[in-house]
Amino acid sequence: MKVTKGYADYITFLFDDEQGSPIISNLLKEEVLIEKCICRVVDTITGYYEKRIEIKDSVILRLDMYAAYIYGGLTITNSVIGYFRLMDGGYNREPIIIRNCVFLGEVDFDESVLKNDIIIEDCIFLKGHDFVEDIRYAVMKEEYFKVKI
Structure with missing residues (x-):
């Protein structure tokens, strides 16, 4: 799934089987790329995301990944995010990488379980970084915690 260069009011990842029947399984097997987008x-x-979700060079008012099992990992780079929630999810088999971003509002990792690296570098958090303790509790091994704020 690829969304590029433009404005979208609302992007959601819907699940269906190969015949287009509605939600049989909530496993998305393809990569997701959101690039150069402005989105509310x-x-x-x-859901369960087998491949990487990548967001780059975008502006998103609300990025809500509630109960998302991001097995393939997550990359957010060079983006501006209003509100970000990765709550009650995680379970990443691949790294979560957040680099060169500006976060305008709350960042919420509450009740997530992180099973691989979480790398946060060169980001600005206008509402502070209280969420770091949530991440520290979420990582399954201390060496996965690679947050530089």
Whole structure:
């Protein structure tokens, strides 16, 4: 799934089988790329993401990844995010990489379980970085915690 160069009011990841029948399994098997977009809301819906989700060079008012199992990992680079929630999810088999971003609002990792590296570098958090303790509790091994704020 690829969304590039433009404005989208609402992006959500819907699940269906090969015949287009509605939600049989909530496993998305393809990579997701959101690039050079301006979007009001990106909502992952509760689901399982086998491949990497990548957001780059974008502006997103609300990035809501509630109960998203991001097995393939997540990369957010060179973007401005209003509100970001990765809550009650995680379970990443691949790294979560957040680099060169500006976060305008709350950042929420509450109740996530992180099973691989989480790398946060060169980001600005206008509402502070209280969420760092949530990440520290979420990582399954201390060496996965690679946050430089």
